Amino acid sequence: SQQGEEDPQALSIQEGENATMNCSYKTSINNLQWYRQNSGRGLVHLILIRSNEREKHSGRLRVTLDTSKKSSSLLITASRAADTASYFCAAPLSNNDMRFGAGTRLTVKP
Amino acid sequence: NAGVMQNPRHLVRRRGQEARLRCSPMKGHSHVYWYRQLPEEGLKFMVYLQKENIIDESGMPKERFSAEFPKEGPSILRIQQVVRGDSAAYFCASSPTDGFWGNTIYFGEGSWLTVV
Numbered sequence: 001s002q003q004g005e006e007d008p009q010a011l012s013i014q015e016g017e018n019a020t021m022n023c024s025y026k027t028s029i030n031n032l033q034w035y036r037q038n039s040g041r042g043l044v045h046l047i048l049i050r051s052n053e054r055e056k057h058s059g060r061l062r063v064t065l066d067t068s069k070k071s072s073s074l075l076i077t078a079s080r081a082a083d084t085a086s087y088f089c090a091a092p093l094s095n096n097d098m099r100f101g102a103g104t105r106l107t108v109k110p
Numbered sequence: 111n112a113g114v115m116q117n118p119r120h121l122v123r124r125r126g127q128e129a130r131l132r133c134s135p136m137k138g139h140s141h142v143y144w145y146r147q148l149p150e151e152g153l154k155f156m157v158y159l160q161k162e163n164i165i166d167e168s169g170m171p172k173e174r175f176s177a178e179f180p181k182e183g184p185s186i187l188r189i190q191q192v193v194r195g196d197s198a199a200y201f202c203a204s205s206p207t208d209g210f211w212g213n214t215i216y217f218g219e220g221s222w223l224t225v226v
Contacts, residue, residue, distance in 0.1 A: 033214065042114075042201060042219040043153075088152060090215075100145070102152035 006089055006101040014109050019076040021104040023089030024069075030092060032065060034074050037086045037103070046074075046087075081110045112137070114204050114218035115184075122224045129189040129196070131221045135204030142185045143203040143215065144177055153201060159185060192225045199223075 007022045025032065031050045035043040049056045049065045049072065056063045062075040076083055086103040115134040123129050135142050140161050145153040155169040159179040170177065174192075179185040189196055203217045 035217070040222075042116075043203075043217040045214050045216065048214055090153075099155060100153040102150075 006087065006104040008104060009102065010105045010107070012107040012109065013079055015079060015081055017079055017108075019079050019083070019106055019108070021074045021087050021089075021106070023072045023074070023101060025072075025089075025091045026070065027091075029067075032072050032089060032091045034061075034063060034072075035088045035090060035100075037088065039085075043088065076106075079106075079108045081108050084108045114139075114202055114216050116200075116202050116218035116221050118221060119219065120222045120224070122226060123192050124226055125193055126191050129192050129223055129225075131187040131189075131200050131202075131223070132184040133187070133202030133204075133218060134184040135202075136216055139204035139206050139216075141205045141207065142179050143205075144185070144187050145201045145203065147199045147201060147220075149198075156187070156200075189223070192223070194225045197223055197225045 005024050011019055013019055029051055031048055033048045034046045036046055037043045047056060047058050047061055047063050049063050051067055054065060060077045063072060065072045072089055074087060084107050086105050088100045088103045090100045114136055117132050121129055133142060142159045144156040146156055147153045157170050157177045158166040159177060161179055162181050174190045176188045187200060199220045199222050201217055201220045203215045205215045
């Protein structure tokens, strides 16, 4: 079964707008990670947030984690056309398995 | 420090042939993971290996698929007697220690297998 489930499945916005993607997970986690995947490419690690953190920033990225709701959100501010990609959340399970959701496909129109 | 290296990037096989996908983890990483991504889907865990050991293969199909990570050389994902449904992108990832304890897992660029 999948550990991370992203919402929405697809998101289309104009350049300069903010993009918010959500992720829900099922079991207790030690940390949660967000990745980006451009079409036909590998995954690029964006940010890791630990279970004792509530919010983390990295450049134009802001990630929140609510362990009581078992959810996380990724906010990309002032989006650019180059941000067009699929975004995945992933959380390691206790047996070292990292489970991914189906991803959110973000399209940023110039 | 080179990243996770996968080859081949693209592989075409006829039904019934064997596919071998190779993965060299990042330098200093002894943990390797293989994932499969079907078109328009997320990544599905297949197997987790450390040097010479399979730690968790709960995501591997029971037949035709095998993986190894020898003491020397890259990790190999082997698919015997490929079928069209095996067409997918196969991603390898590595980490210095196990990912559960907060270590980032680094991914390769993937190997795209097409079965014709």
